[in-house]
Amino acid sequence: PWQTPATMNHTWAWHPHDFNWKSSETLIRLLAGNAAFGGNYLLNIGPRADGTIPSPSIRRLREIGAWLEAHGESIYGASPLDAVPAPEWGYLTGRVEGDGQIVYAHVLDWQDGVLTLPEQLGRIAKGMVLETGEPVATGEDGRSFSKPSGGVHPAVAVIRLSMVGKHA
Numbered sequence: 001p002w003q004t005p006a007t008m009n010h011t012w013a014w015h016p017h018d019f020n021w022k023s024s025e026t027l028i029r030l031l032a033g034n035a036a037f038g039g040n041y042l043l044n045i046g047p048r049a050d051g052t053i054p055s056p057s058i059r060r061l062r063e064i065g066a067w068l069e070a071h072g073e074s075i076y077g078a079s080p081l082d083a084v085p086a087p088e089w090g091y092l093t094g095r096v097e098g099d100g101q102i103v104y105a106h107v108l109d110w111q112d113g114v115l116t117l118p119e120q121l122g123r124i125a126k127g128m129v130l131e132t133g134e135p136v137a138t139g140e141d142g143r144s145f146s147k148p149s150g151g152v153h154p155a156v157a158v159i160r161l162s163m164v165g166k167h168a
Contacts, residue, residue, distance in 0.1 A: 001039075002040070005044065008022055008044070012046060014048045014049060015046075028064055032091050032108075032156045036106065037086075070131040070153070073104070075093070078093035078104060080092075087105075087115070087116070088109075089111055092104065092118075102162060105158065106157075108156060110147045114147075115144060121163055121165075122163045126162040127160065127162070129148050129158075134148045136148050
């Protein structure tokens with residue numbers, strides 16, 4: 001229902017003196033946020049007059065592409081969880097799989113290392129780091145999970161959570 005048009009630096013077209021490039025981390029976070037809220041992310045690259053793409057744009061596109069290679073399941077074909085409030089630590093997307101629901105927790109801030117899902121989602125049956133498959137410890141409350149010891153993507157870590165119970 002909405003779209004976010006954005007640029008990789010400050011200007012919409014090529015400008016030889018615009019060195020204000022957004023980081024790949026910022027661009028990936030914008031992508032995850034748009035997916036979580038059901039928006040389209042229109043990212044302008046501002047090619048030069050001869051059609052070539054500036055090196056900083058190429059580097060950022062490759063880094064976004066690498067993130068999507070590992071985490072695309074949480075974006076492509078995933079839906080926003082409309083009836084669920086966004087947690088303060090990140091974004092959520094989801095999909096129905098068989099009789100259950102998969103929730104993708106896009107973590108921007110690990111806070112104290114233990115994060116809690118909104119109660120509307122039911123209980124966590126199993127969790128793993130989407131990029132590596134490393135298991136994620138879940139709390140006895142069925143709603144919390146811990147930062148894995150093996151490390152996570154620095155821009156946006158994605159935790160794949162198989163849920164039981166309620167469906168959003």
